[in-house]
Amino acid sequence: MSYSGAVPTARSRAMVRETRHLLFTVAPGAFWIFIFLVLPSAYLMGVAFMTNGPYGLPQMPLSLDAFERLAGVGFLGWSPGNLYTLLRSLWQTLVSTVLVVIVAYPVAYYITTCREKWRPVLLLLVVVPSWTNQVIRAFGWMNLLAPETPLSSLAESIGLVAPNMGLYPSNFAVTLGLVYNFLPFMVLPLYAAFEKLDTAQVQAAQDLYASPVRAFWHAVFPQTLPGLLAGTVLVAIPAFGMYVIPELLGGGKGMMLGNLVANQFAGSSNWPLGAAGAILMLIATFIGLFAMRRIGKRLGGGEEVVI
Amino acid sequence: MKKRTLARGLAGIWWVTLVFLYAPLLVIVLFSFNSANSTAVFENFSLAWYRRLFGNEQIISAFGNSLVLAVSSSVVALVVGCLIGYGMYRHRHRKLGWLIVLIYLPIVLPDIVFGISEMAFFVQIHEWTGLLQPGLGTMIIAHVTFQIPFVALIVYSRFVGLDPTLFEAAKDLYASPVKRVVHFMVPTIKPALISAFFLSFTLSIDDFVISFFTAGPESATLPIYIWSAIKKGVTPEINAIATLMIGAVAMAAILSMLFNRQGRR
Numbered sequence: 097m098s099y100s101g102a103v104p105t106a107r108s109r110a111m112v113r114e115t116r117h118l119l120f121t122v123a124p125g126a127f128w129i130f131i132f133l134v135l136p137s138a139y140l141m142g143v144a145f146m147t148n149g150p151y152g153l154p155q156m157p158l159s160l161d162a163f164e165r166l167a168g169v170g171f172l173g174w175s176p177g178n179l180y181t182l183l184r185s186l187w188q189t190l191v192s193t194v195l196v197v198i199v200a201y202p203v204a205y206y207i208t209t210c211r212e213k214w215r216p217v218l219l220l221l222v223v224v225p226s227w228t229n230q231v232i233r234a235f236g237w238m239n240l241l242a243p244e245t246p247l248s249s250l251a252e253s254i255g256l257v258a259p260n261m262g263l264y265p266s267n268f269a270v271t272l273g274l275v276y277n278f279l280p281f282m283v284l285p286l287y288a289a290f291e292k293l294d295t296a297q298v299q300a301a302q303d304l305y306a307s308p309v310r311a312f313w314h315a316v317f318p319q320t321l322p323g324l325l326a327g328t329v330l331v332a333i334p335a336f337g338m339y340v341i342p343e344l345l346g347g348g349k350g351m352m353l354g355n356l357v358a359n360q361f362a363g364s365s366n367w368p369l370g371a372a373g374a375i376l377m378l379i380a381t382f383i384g385l386f387a388m389r390r391i392g393k394r395l396g397g398g399e400e401v402v403i
Numbered sequence: 404m405k406k407r408t409l410a411r412g413l414a415g416i417w418w419v420t421l422v423f424l425y426a427p428l429l430v431i432v433l434f435s436f437n438s439a440n441s442t443a444v445f446e447n448f449s450l451a452w453y454r455r456l457f458g459n460e461q462i463i464s465a466f467g468n469s470l471v472l473a474v475s476s477s478v479v480a481l482v483v484g485c486l487i488g489y490g491m492y493r494h495r496h497r498k499l500g501w502l503i504v505l506i507y508l509p510i511v512l513p514d515i516v517f518g519i520s521e522m523a524f525f526v527q528i529h530e531w532t533g534l535l536q537p538g539l540g541t542m543i544i545a546h547v548t549f550q551i552p553f554v555a556l557i558v559y560s561r562f563v564g565l566d567p568t569l570f571e572a573a574k575d576l577y578a579s580p581v582k583r584v585v586h587f588m589v590p591t592i593k594p595a596l597i598s599a600f601f602l603s604f605t606l607s608i609d610d611f612v613i614s615f616f617t618a619g620p621e622s623a624t625l626p627i628y629i630w631s632a633i634k635k636g637v638t639p640e641i642n643a644i645a646t647l648m649i650g651a652v653a654m655a656a657i658l659s660m661l662f663n664r665q666g667r668r
Contacts, residue, residue, distance in 0.1 A: 114494070121490030122502060125483040125551050129505050132548045133517070136524035140516070143523060203420050206413040216663060220656060225424045227652045229626045231611050232645045235633055236427025239434060239642075244444075276423070308409075337513030339612055344633065354515045361519050361616065371523070374516045381513055 144371035154367045162368035166376065178356065182376070185353040188267070189336045192274035196282045196331050197324065199275070204286035204323075208293070219287060226280045234273055234344040241269050241345075265347025273341040278334070282327035289323030318395075325392045333384050337377050353377055428649050435642035452643040462644060465628040469608060472539060472624060476546035477603035483547070484554025484599065489588075491555065492562035506552045518616030521545050525617065538619035545617040546610065550603040557602065561595035605655075 144162050149155035168178045207218045225233065240247055243262030251257050263269055293316065301311040339354035346352070353373060360370025438449035456462055487506070491499065509517070521544075525535045535541055573587040589596070611626040618627055625648065632641050 118490055118494045118497070121486045121493070125487035125555065126502060126505055128483055129509060129548060129551060132521065132524075132544055133509055133512070134505070136520040137512070137516070139524050139527065140520035199416075199420060202413050202416040206417045209410070209413065217660065220660060221421065222424065224652065224656045225428060227605065227609070227655065228428065228645075228649050229609055229611060229629075231626045231630050231633070232431065232648060233427060235629070235641065235645060236431050238633070239430045240427055276427070279420075279424070333511070334513065337515050339515045354513070357519065358515055358616075361522060367523060370519060374519060377513055377516055381511065385511065 140371045140374055143367050144375050146368050148366050148368050154371075162366075162372035165366070165369045166372045181351050181356050182353055184267070184351070185336055188270055188274060188342075188352060189332050192271050192278065192335055193328060193332045195271070195275045196278050197327070199279060200282035200286050200327065201320075203279075204283050204290050207283075207287055208290040219284070222283050223280045226277070230277060230340050231344070233276065234341050237269065237273050237276065237345060238264055241272075264345055265350060267346065267350050269345040270342050270350045270352070273345045274335050274338060277338075277341060278331040281330040285323040285326040285330070286320060287323075289320040293319050321395055322392070325388055325395075329385065329388050333381055336380055336384070431642050432646045432649060434639055435646040437639055437642075440639055452639045455640055456643045456647075459640070461623075462625075462628060465623050465625045468539060468622055469624040469626075472542055472546060472614070472622075473604050473607040476543045476550060476607050477600055479543070480547045480550035480554050480603050481596065481600050484551045484603075485558050485592075485596070487551065487555040488558025489562065491559045495563075506555055509549045509552050514610075514612040517549065518545075518613040521548075521613070522616040536619065537617065537622075539622045541617045541619070542614055542622060542624075545613050546607045549610075549613065550606055553602050553606065554599040557595050557599040558592060561592045565591065 143154045145158050145160070146154035147157060147159050147161055166178055168174050168176055203222065207215055207222075210218060239245070241262060241264035242248065245262070248257070248262040251263055257263060257266075297315040297319070298311060301315040306314065336352075337354050338352060339358050342350050342352040342355050343358075346355075353376065357370045357373035357377065360366045360373065433445065435452055436448050436450070437445050438451060439446040487502075491502065521541070522537075525537060525541050528535045529537070535544075569587075569591070573583050577583045577586055611630065614624050615627055615630065618624070623631070625644065629641055629644065632638065
């Protein structure tokens with residue numbers, strides 16, 4: 097530092113100036129996020145512990161009613177509806193993430209086998225559909241899967257669905273929509289991992305007569321693990337809180353946690369119940385992030401994982 | 404032999420995936436030209452739905468709202484986010500963990516939680532003070548909140564990529580801090596500023612959930628209009644407006660490809 101030779105007062109004055117600079121640059125944005133996101137989230141968490149008023153708005157006294165309702169305790173005793181919704185959310189997240197991984201691996205690898213000139217174009221082709229609004233994308237699937245469309249007729253003729261039912265609305269349509277929505281988020285990090293792949297290891301495995309499966313498992317898979325973990329975070333966490341896709345493609349029986357929460361603020365108002373659901377969602381999100389970090393640190397050697 | 408089957412299999416998967424990715428969009432485009440009001444049977448080619456589109460005042464105003472929202476929120480986010488990005492860089496040796504947490508919060512928070520907490524907060528504040536009535540204003544506030552982190556991170560990483568001695572040189576060259584900002588900083592981070600602005604713009608146009616929960620009765624954006632139209636019952640008019648939006652994305656994709664290619668030359 098150039099202040100080293102100066103008297104202490106000059107130095108402390110410089111420190112004050114630096115601190116003022118820090119405040120001047122960082123404070124507007126930090127305040128913005130604090131006032132318009134941290135405070136609202138804190139307020140929402142408070143709402144979860146209040147009682148439901150006559151118009152669905154929160155009221156004093158404080159209580160745990162909302163959490164009891166969330167657990168399924170209602171006026172008519174316990175019902176499993178909300179529990180099913182939660183389990184369905186977890187199940188849909190798991191299935192769609194696994195499917196996304198299964199599709200994204202060969203796609204990402206295929207792109208790396210192409211000529212370098214073409215790779216950005218191919219990546220762009222994968223990403224471009226996700227630039228369109230998610231409502232429009234879900235609407236596209238509604239059109240494709242509705243009754244009397246070729247796909248639905250095909251499924252009917254094989255006997256997969258009952259006549260005139262169509263493939264939507266259904267849980268299947270929701271899974272499909274989730275896979276469609278999140279595929280690019282897995283392809284991109286996996287592609288980055290494949291591009292850095294040390295092919296010498298694969299060569300060595302093949303020289304030692306490893307079967308393709310074993311070669312993949314021991315030489316390729318560990319190297320792509322950071323990409324896989326980053327992709328899983330990008331896919332699974334937003335998928336768990338998804339609102340648009342289950343709302344449009346799922347119908348009443350395809351509801352996920354996001355719909356349960358949103359409905360409490362839109363239609364059948366019960367803010368405290370919705371807020372309690374939101375807390376559940378946040379807990380799941382942070383457990384997910386934390387778990388991925390731990391796995392990443394253990395398997396990825398402590399670095400490389402972007403999270 | 405074995406390698407060839409593998410390569411063929413991979414290419415096959417690639418093409419099937421491409422069909423999967425583009426089929427829903429192509430169906431929308433195709434049926435926007437359908438003369439019949441059906442999404443299952445294509446009758447004749449017609450532009451009737453587009454004609455109806457341009458006569459629909461709600462759609463025109465929704466389009467206007469989308470644009471106003473995207474542009475104004477991006478501008479605010481650019482200014483505020485830039486300042487944070489620079490602050491983070493200049494003071495990167497200090498312990499700024501709290502700031503990182505604050506910046507990542509809007510990114511990791513599920514959209515739906517983000518949307519409803521802002522909505523609940525705005526409604527409550529409005530009840531107490533009369534401020535923050537749901538409408539374009541609250542939507543702009545919400546959008547800026549999720550755009551700031553992206554701008555800050557882009558600008559920050561641009562600064563990190565610069566040679567630190569440049570800052571010393573600028574200090575020697577330009578006496579006043581204002582001149583330093585105008586003649587040195589803004590020109591050097593211009594590419595980051597441009598991409599941050601376009602990313603913010605895209606994020607805003609793309610957003611549905613957060614807009615949906617912070618919107619007022621008069622401030623529907625295009626996605627919100629489409630959403631309510633779908634909920635009321637599907638009409639090919641939606642196909643037409645969606646096709647126009649898909650067209651805009653396709654244009655953006657082509658432009659970005661050309662832009663990239665020129666950048667590399």
